Amino acid sequence: MNPIKPLLGALLGAQLALAAAAGAAPRLAEQPYSWRPVEIVGGGFVDGFAFQPAVPGLSYARTDMGGAYRRDSATGRWQPLLDFLPLRDVNLMGVESLAIDPNNPDALYLACGTYTNPAVPNGALLRSSDRGKTFQRTDLPFKLGANEGGRGNGERLAVDPNDGRVLWLASRLNGLWRSSDAGASFQRVDSFPDAAWQRNDNDGPPPGWGGSDGKATINFILFDPASGTRGQPTRTIYAGVSVVGRPSLWVSTDAGASWQPLPRAPTRHRPMRATLASDGHLYVAYASEPGPHRMRDGAVWRYDVREQSWADITPDRPSPTDPFGYATVTVDPANPQRLLASTAGRGRGDQLWRSTDGGATWRSLFTDARFDAAAAPYVADTHLHWLYDVKIDPANPDHALFTTGYGGWETLNLRDADAGKPTTWRVMSTGIEETVALALHSPTTGVPLVTAIGDYSGFVHADLDKPAPGNPKPPFFGNTHDVTGAELAPEVIVRIGHARDGGKNLGYSLDGGATWREPKSVPAGKPTGDGFIAVSADGQTWIWTPKGGTPHVSHDHGDTWTAVQGLPAGTRVIADRVNPKRFHAMALFDNQLFGSTDSGLSFTARPLALPDGPATRAAAGSNNRSDRGDDRGGQDRLYATPGREGDLWLAAFHGLYRAGNGKAFKRLPSVSEIHAFGLGRAAPGAKDPTLYLVGTVAGQYGIFRSTDSAKTWRRINDDAHQWGLILQVSGDPKVFGRVYVGTHGRGVLYGDPK
Structure with a gap:
């Protein structure tokens, strides 16, 4: 092992202190504000949960780019933990992995870092001794990829259940690491063979951003608590590696001093997540790709540690006409025979399976389940997907949660399924807000706000403190890229985005967002919905500039469109907020201003x-920056x-x-x-x-x-x-x-x- 000191102050020089450094420049006068979320609920990939077994009701969630949360056991609302991160530390808003110490209810560890590309800083471990109220920081000598492929795998970070001073961290690009001082510093574990995790020619080219976890893929660490004694490091440790066709499960029986492949372990698929039951059985979920996107194949296996024997316990077989994988399998802490397993990447919606006999037989839970989306009505338009973590509450075997790409769900009657009764699930994401706002529009009268949201369309927010009744439609958008309205006719609101189900990429409202319509036509070339939209002060003229495309103008609510004269392709246009005939535009880096006084038909240039x-x-950057x-x-x-x-x-x-x-x-x-x-x-x-x-x-x-x-x-x-x-x-x-x-x-x- 090679000791590596924490890289204090490196990479943008940011400490996570909440107070200004001594000797800093005098601060501007401040106007204290109260801040609240505009309620959308969820809206992003909650890719991991953790229950604190020592404190009933205490649980945490991690997200791929929106920080981490602690749940308020009294209200059920999730409390954000990383809102203090400034712009310079935006890379730490993605939480690659989350770990608790089962013997210390106040300890929380977050492995943070959103991307592994060369343009972003290294990751960091944030460690808390007060359940996430405050953090100390350990800079890491490598990058993490919380918003990259395989981000639902895990957990990559784990606390030794017998010795809370010992943490293990599986990296994507730099092997396996260990801390013996509760995360204050890490050392590389040289005993874990490089050949176990480094890509080779037989692995083929790595898939793209959405479907691969990169070049090196250690994706979980798991301890056997029974192999150690309190106060001493646990002897038996399992590591999962996201490779196929060669050993992907490794075990150490000497606290990490040496490692061997787990005998006769399956190698056809990648291990995604694993759980160890108290009766000595190891359960592993496998899939053909690391996810979270579509899969080709997968399975669930059970390993009898004492007998060193494997059994294929896959609940439902994928096929060429119905391809999918398995994202996770979890065991009830109160009963080692009760399991849950989830599919991944199933085209018609994923499935959750229940077993009460250690995987010998399974029951599909969603076939007759009831779903209550009242806490986030928009999710009713999206099928269940990305169930990459499923947990059963150690304090309540009827309480279980699963993740999705838009938050998550929970049930409080899980064991009803064991009696053949339906389970009831409700959105459990209240307090979690993980959307990307691409545009905001606050009309001069009417509703407080209309939002354009990445991935989940957008919303008309009649009440800022309650979720909207659903996405505005028609058309039904995925991304909404821009939304605006008329200054003097606020009932007119227009939005552009990526339409689903063959709809047009523009929608408009003539009643302040209460109802929506599609235009009869869109500009020539079928614009994708990227770009910008401008609406004249009286609402009668719309100018749509597709990203990189020719601006077009309509004076009849989109019945017809005409190419705008005098504007370069891709030029953003804004409406004058007094004169309905006037529009303004700019080519900043070409030193030109443009103006129209004929309702957007033509623009005249003048020097800027x-x-x-x-x-x-x-200069070109990465990840839109x-x-x-x-x-x-x-x-x-x-x-x-x-x-x-x-x-x-x-x-x-x-x-x-x-x-x-x-x-x-x-x-x-x-x-x-x-x-x-x-x-x-x-x-x-x-x-x-x-x-x-x-x-x-x-x-x-x-x-x-x-x-x-x-x-x-x-x-x-x-x-x-x-x-x-x-x-x-x-x-x-x-x-x-x-x-x-x-x-x-x-x-x-x-x-x-x-």
């Missing part, structure tokens, strides 16, 4: 002359001022500018970086709207508000509410001080002054 020189083009921020964010865009014709704000990544009607842009002081920008209702007595900005002001990063046209700013968030990457911000035109914040993986928040 910034007082401090042209903007510099962004470049040296000018995330390309889905609100930076490098024009914004029109409500109530002032031709009055524009340019929220460039490197600063804020303003231009009156036809005048040159002037740079506003103090702002040095912008990631999101928006306007809201003016303060009492103020002439201009309130400004909201996510970025750096006077050398400080945060969310800021100005009520005096950017002369002064106040920070409105605090260090406990940072949410990693923020893509969008918008004020509410109806309520002074109310602001909406759209994050990358932590949903949408709304804030009001305290």
Whole structure:
């Protein structure tokens, strides 16, 4: 073993302290705000659970890009644990693995790191001694991939049940690691053979982002508590490796000093998850791919540790016409004969199987199950999928949970199935918000907010504190890329996105979001739904700019479309918020402004002359990010001022500018970086709207508000509410001080002054 010291201060130099460092620059004045989630519920992949066996009701959840949560046992609501992470540590919002110490109810460990590509920082272990209220950080000398293929496998991080000082961490690219000081430092386990986990020529090329966990694939660590004594490291440890055609299950019987392949273990498929029952049986779920996407094949096997014999106990056989794998198998801590196993990647929806005889026979639970989606009505439109973790509550054998790609479900009558009765399942994700907000629209009258959400369409939020009754449709979108409305006719709302089931990629409402329609046609070339939509102040003119495509204009609610003249392909257009005939556009890096006074039929160009020189083009990055921020964010865009014709704000990544009607842009002081920008209702007595900005002001990063046209700013968030990457911000035109914040993986928040 080669000791590696924690890389303190490395990679963006960020400690996770909640207080400002001594000697830091003076902080801007702050305006305290109260923050609450805009209730969507779930919306992303909750890929792992953990029950704390020492404390009934105490449980945790991890997500692939939206942090970790602890459940409030009194209310059932999940409490976010990583909202303090700032932008510089956004890579840590993805939780690769989660571990508890079964003998220390206050200990919690999170292995954090979202991607393994070279452009992102290394991962880190966050360790807590107070159930996630505060954390200490250990920087790791390798990367983790919480939002990559195989992210539902696990657990890769585990605490020795006999010695809480000992942690094991299975990496994707750098082998197996061990800590003997409760995660303060890690050492590489050189005794685990490299040939066991490194890819070779027989493995074939690694699949893409969605279906592979990369080049090296140790995906779980499992202890046999009976092989050790309290206070000493456990002797028997199992490790699963995501390979096929060669040994994939390894065992150590000397606390990790040496490792051998588990005798006669199956090698046709990859091990996904495993569980060890108290009667000495090891259960393993297998699949052809690491997931979480479609599978070709899979199985469930049982290993008798004492007899060293294997039995195939697969509940239902995949076939070429019905391909799928198995994601997990779990055992009831109170009874080693009671099991649950879940399929993965089944096209018509996944299945959960129940056994009460150690896998000899199985019963399908979903055939007659009842599902209650009241806590998140939109999930009724999505079949059950990505059941990559299933757990039975050690304190209540009737209570079980399973993950999905949009949160998770739970039952409180699991054992009814053993008597042939149906089980009842309900959404259990309240408090978990893991969506990506691609656009926000707050109309001048009517509902508070309309959201454009990645993967799960978007919502009309009539009540910010209650989930919407479902997604707006028709059409039914997957991603909604943009949504906006008419300043003077707020009943008109238009959205674009990726339509499902053959629908058109645009939908509109003429009654403030109560009902929706599809247009008769879409622009030539069948635009994909990416890009931007602009709606004139009176709602009669729509300009759709597909990503990289020719802008088109409609004056008849999408019955017909005409190519816009005078605009380069891909140019985002915004409506003037006073004059219905006027539109504005910008080519920032080509130093051009464009204006239309004929309802969007044509645009005239004029030079864009910034007082401090042209903007510099962004250098290419990864995962939508470049040296000018995330390309889905609100930076490098024009914004029109409500109530002032031709009055524009340019929220460039490197600063804020303003231009009156036809005048040159002037740079506003103090702002040095912008990631999101928006306007809201003016303060009492103020002439201009309130400004909201996510970025750096006077050398400080945060969310800021100005009520005096950017002369002064106040920070409105605090260090406990940072949410990693923020893509969008918008004020509410109806309520002074109310602001909406759209994050990358932590949903949408709304804030009001305290």
